[in-house]
Amino acid sequence: MGTTIEKLFTEMPAEFAPVLSKLRNWDKWPLFYHYVQTLNRDALYTSRIHGYAHIERVILYGGLIALHEGCNEEDIKLLLTSCSYHDIGRINDMVDDSHGARSAEKVPSLVDFTGEDLAIIQASIKAHSVDDSLIDKIIKDFNISDTKRAQLIAKMLKDADALDRVRVNALDPSYLRFEYSRQYIDFSVALCKYYASLNE
Numbered sequence: 703m704g705t706t707i708e709k710l711f712t713e714m715p716a717e718f719a720p721v722l723s724k725l726r727n728w729d730k731w732p733l734f735y736h737y738v739q740t741l742n743r744d745a746l747y748t749s750r751i752h753g754y755a756h757i758e759r760v761i762l763y764g765g766l767i768a769l770h771e772g773c774n775e776e777d778i779k780l781l782l783t784s785c786s787y788h789d790i791g792r793i794n795d796m797v798d799d800s801h802g803a804r805s806a807e808k809v810p811s812l813v814d815f816t817g818e819d820l821a822i823i824q825a826s827i828k829a830h831s832v833d834d835s836l837i838d839k840i841i842k843d844f845n846i847s848d849t850k851r852a853q854l855i856a857k858m859l860k861d862a863d864a865l866d867r868v869r870v871n872a873l874d875p876s877y878l879r880f881e882y883s884r885q886y887i888d889f890s891v892a893l894c895k896y897y898a899s900l901n902e
């Protein structure tokens with residue numbers, strides 16, 4: 703039995719088809735779908751708010767954002783890995799600025815990345831749960847030399863995560879960092895209802 707996100711791409715429900723087909727027709731689709739299929743669900747926080755359903759949707763939004771940004775394969779790998787494991791350090795579903803730092807500490811044991819690639823994943827994950835004004839300091843603390851690349855991955859993760867805030871009625875569109883993210887707000891509302899209809 704496939705996961706909900708696999709079911710979505712297999713069945714392509716009419717209301718989602720225009721957006722999902724963007725990903726299906728993307729030349730990076732095989733890489734994107736690899737991340738969908740290899741998500742380590744056992745590593746995820748178990749929760750109705752920050753559990754696997756949230757993570758599946760954040761991976762989907764990460765793919766859309768990478769598509770719009772024209773990312774290369776290496777950046778897509780960092781972004782989708784960050785999307786997959788950004789909330790593994792959660793210990794509750796409350797407002798918690800430090801869960802990103804805990805997720806960043808745990809992520810090396812789950813992934814094959816090393817060196818600067820791993821540092822960018824960790825910095826992005828750490829930065830996702832704090833204010834944007836702290837991104838540069840976090841990148842510096844990880845001794846990352848390609849700061850522009852790290853800033854981009856961190857901001858893409860933040861928008862992918864933010865698009866799923868509609869599930870708790872907490873998305874302020876003015877906080878989205880990329881203009882094109884805004885066109886997916888209606889989609890994200892509908893997608894949350896779809897998951898809820900499946901009791902996920």
Ligand SMILES: [Fe+2]
Pocket residue numbers: 788789801802830831
């Ligand atoms: Fe988070």
Ligand SMILES: [Fe+2]
Pocket residue numbers: 752756760788789863
């Ligand atoms: Fe999240």
